[in-house]
Amino acid sequence: MSHETYDKLCRETHDILDEASQFDTFLAGEKPQKDKKLAQSQVVELYYKYIIAMNNLDQCYDQIVHPQKRLVIKKLLDATIGRILELKHELVNLDLSEFSYNDDILCKLKLSPKEVEVNVPAYYKREREAEIVKRRKTITDILKKLGYYEEEVIEKEFTLEQAVTIIQIHERARQGRLRAQFMREIKLMKEKSKVEPSEGKQVDGAFAARLIQKVWRGYNTRRKMRRRKIEEMLLIGMLQPTYTVTDARQKAEEVVKVRHQVQKEYQEKFEQALIIEKERILRNRGGAMKEEIADEVRNWFIQYEQATGKFPEIPSEESGGSALIFSRTGAESTISKSTTLSSGRSKKSKKDKEEEGKPKKSEEEDELGFKMQPSNFLMDMLHSAEEYQDVWKYRDETDNPFQEADMDMIKAEKSIEVEAELRRIVDQLLRKELEVLQAALDRDRARKGKKVRKSAKKKGRGGKKSKKKKEKDLTPDRTLESLFEELVTNGIIKKYSEVPLSAFRGEYSYAAHDLRQLGKDPLPCLGDLRQVILEYCVLPLGSNTIHQMAPLVKSLLITGSHGSGKDMLVHAICTEIGAVLFDLSPANIVGKYPGKSGLIMLVHLVNKVSRLLQPAIIYMDGAEKPFMKKVPKTDKTDPKRLKKDLPKIVKGIGPEDQIMLIGVSHCPWDCDQKSLAQTYNKFIMIPRPDYGSLSLIWKEQLFQFSSVNRQFDTAAMAKISDGYTVGNILKVIKEVMTCKRVLQLQVHPLTHVELINVLCKYDPIYKEEEEAFIQWFSKTPIGKRKARALEIEAELKAENASQNKTKKMN
Known part of the structure; x- marks a missing residue:
């Protein structure tokens, strides 16, 4: 595909996002929706539109080579992913289920389930590929040192002549075997076709020709019908097509690799151009820009002093410095604001005080219904979309056919950046200059006998201190490499098998929507499960930007029978995000870090290293064992060792930590359910395959x-x-x-x-x-919420029925 094709796809995606974000903004300002079905359809429609936009943006970001355009697309992509995660949590609250089935909305939007399947963003792994490969190599080297891998036998290199000779020998042998088999088959056919010579019977040529024609026509017709039948069955999907590497497919894959290489080259040139341009601006215009900023601020000093009789204070660096003065309002408005500030503090009327004293009661609290939660991503999406529309959507790039970086944009961007840096330096100098001028003004007033007004001491900003205590570092003198090697040596950090999430195969549930309409609660299919795992684990953990603002899922419990794919899902999550896997299973930590002090050190090392090597997955096989009421006598692993520490580990995970605890269990009912619910935020049950x-x-x-x-x-x-x-x-x-x-x-x-x-x-x-799993799941927090909602709905139906009956009797 060409540059123009991806640009066209990006413009079309922007139109989809524009329509969806407008509807999203409209819903955010609406009153609570009392009709649950209508609210659900609105959220689902938004959800599907954002998924389509996200998949398109991921493709554009992966293939577009223009470095500056890719920056805007990435902002849009991250904001869209974050909004999808927010809407997913809204749907869970509406459906009271981790799985949503909305075939009616798909029909309305004319989409198939495959089109609204969320893809794993390609940049999650591609931008960290070197880091992930290096980390896996480090683990492999440590394990080789410990003797877990046999030394690789270094094979002797062959010359070209020797290699050709070996290939010829094997090829001649293969041809000989085929020739022998062929001759054997011919011999058998000859023996079968031997006809006893009939005595005194002669066969004429016409009869022989008709016999040959009959056999040939029968064979040819059967071959055509067989081919036609196969083609028809392939068309309707009754047969699996044979995968063949065609020239077109191979060429397309080569083009993708070439575009990735061009991306890398352009990005390096772009970063280098940024450095060179900044140095050029500082060298050529740095001095002049400093003088202009200083003169501008000094003029403001003089105007302010003439209007108020005192010198002003330059805003702090955090609030924007002197740039805040000249943005939007200008110096005149700042002066007028300062002069009217004290006079504007009029006494509040008695009525105003009484109204202020009364607790405010919003209309939204009075009305019952669904109200969408405020979004952390919608404004970012709108700003990024506006930036794309203003700069890139209608930009004529005929002069830039190879899509290299735009130098004019680099110059403008670096000019603003240099000005901001120089302004901070000038502000520091002028603050000292202001102190000298104010001191001179105070001395002058003291000579004239005027009372000098003491400036009030600035009070620091109040506010509650963070209750989160900083954990004491038990290994302050150790390097990350030594801690990493220790955990790998002790088997806490594991090397997992690399498997994509798409390898967890399974179809979507195509009958669940109709069953829910009939009041039933069907089990999900494997395809639905794959989608939920992607939304709860892969999408938030793959990007630090998204994880900080998206709804936080700290822990997840995956349950299912033996062989259902629980461990495979954990490995797939780690593979898709390039995570480090910490194995805290009871069977894995037995005999390691013994005693109370050893356990404290183990938890500390996991907490410390997992934060330094984000993203990280803390894995717990046999997740029910730490919370078992009674440990079997045959179990010698001390499963309750981490009972108190697991909830603490989960509690310590914050939005800035790309860490998740994932437990797997094949018998989750064998433990205290309250403790299990306190440790795990989400529960996923793998059903039997449909x-x-x-x-x-x-x-x-x-x-x-x-x-x-x-x-x-x-x-x-x-x-x-x-x-x-x-x-x-x-x-x-x-x-x-x-x-x-x-x-x-x-x-x-x-x-x-x-x-x-x-x-x-x-x-x-x-x-x-199967019934034991279903019964256990009904006792989880989401299961209890759903059961309670069904009870309330049944009570309302019974109450309405009794009221209607009373009306009819009257």
Whole structure:
């Protein structure tokens, strides 16, 4: 795709954002909405529009090469992601569920579920790629030193002639085997086609020709029908297409890599140009700019002194310094404001005092209904969108076909920056000059016998001190590298397997919306679960800017049966954001950092290193064990060791900390639910896979082998494997599709019996286990809220029914 294509996509996305933000601003100013369904549809419509805009902006930011344009797009992208997270939490409060199903809104917007699937922003990992690779290499080197990895055997390098000779030998052997197989098949065909010579019967040429035509026409027709059937089934999605690397696909991937390389080059040139231009402005215009600023401020001194009889004070550096005086109002308005300040403090009337004393009661508090919470991202989005529209949307770039940095913009930006820096220096000098002038004025007044008015002492800004105590550093003399090596050596920092979140395969729930309309509460599908994990973990933790202002989720508990993919989700989260994984599972810390002092040191090291190496995931396998009422005698891991420290770790996580505690459990009901709810903010339950997800997984896993017939009935396997976890299915495929079996597929096609025989070795999710998970989830905070809301709704319906009955009787 060309520069013009991405610019066009960016303009279209800006139009989507403009429409959505206007509607968003309108909703923020509206009164509370009493109609819950209407409020939900409004929030969902905004939510979907922002998702489409976010995916487009991510693509633009990943591929546009203009460095200055990319800065604006990134601001827009971050603000959009933050707004999506805010709307997600609004939907949870409306639905009283972590999952939302809104097929009616999708139909209204003419969108498919795939189009509103949130993508992981590409820049999360790409901009930290060198750091992530270096960190993983450090962990690998430490583990190699400890002997966890065998030394790699350094293979002897071959010359070109030796390599060609080896390839020729293997190729000749391969051709020989194929030729032998081919000749064997010809021999068998000849033997089968031998016809006993009939005595005294002669076959004429016409009969032989008709016989050959009959066989050929039958074969040709069957081949055409088979091809037509396959094409039709591929068209309607009944067969999985074979992945082939075409020239167009390969070229597109190469173009993406080239654009990334150009981005890097342009960014380096842009940063270098910023430094050079700043130095040039300071060298050529620095002195003149200082004099202009000083003269401007001194003139203001004189005007102020003539109007008020005293010299003014320059605003503090934090509030903007002397620039604050000349922005918007100018020196004259500042003088008039200072002269009228004391006179404007008139006494309040008795009526005003009485009204002020009364507690204010807003109309919004009187009215019941849904009111959207104020957004931390909407204003940033509006400002960024306005900046894009003013500068880039209609900009003619015919003179810049290669999309390099604009030097005029760099000069203007650096001029403003240099002026601000010089103004701070000049302000410091003039503050001292003001003190001298004020002292001289006071001495002059004292000689004339005038009473010198003592300036009131400035009181420091009051306010409550932060209650958050700073943790005492138990390792002040240790470097980060030594602490990191210690935690890796003790197995607290783990090297996780890199797996993308998209590898957690599963379909979305396409029937849940209709079921909810009927008053039922369906279980989510694996695709819905993947989306929620992305919104609660990946999107906020991937960016420090977003995490500081987005709704804070400090901890998450993932529950599900064995083989449901809990650990895979944790590894996927770490992979997508390039996080450091701290394993505090009871089985992992047994025998490490013994005693009370050792436990204090362990918690301190995890807190300290996780903040220095953000983003970080603190992992807890067997999350129910620290809060168990009674520990089994067979458990020798001391699971209650972190019972008091886990809530403290979670409590200490703030908006500025890109840290999250993620626990996994296959039996969360075996512990004190109150303690569990105090530690974990969110609860996610992985249900058993539905038919759509099972069918998708069987297709993808089996059809990755090119020799498997594309007409293999995966729908039958999806029905047979109902109740089995994805982990079990992957084990079955791995056990059946060995290297030897894959080579035999050409001669002996795969059968269902082979898969079923292996599948029978594993246990499915029984009904009792599934009901135990559902019952436990109903006792979580979100489950209790939903049950209470249903009770209130039932009571209101009963009350309305009784009132209607009374009216009819009267």
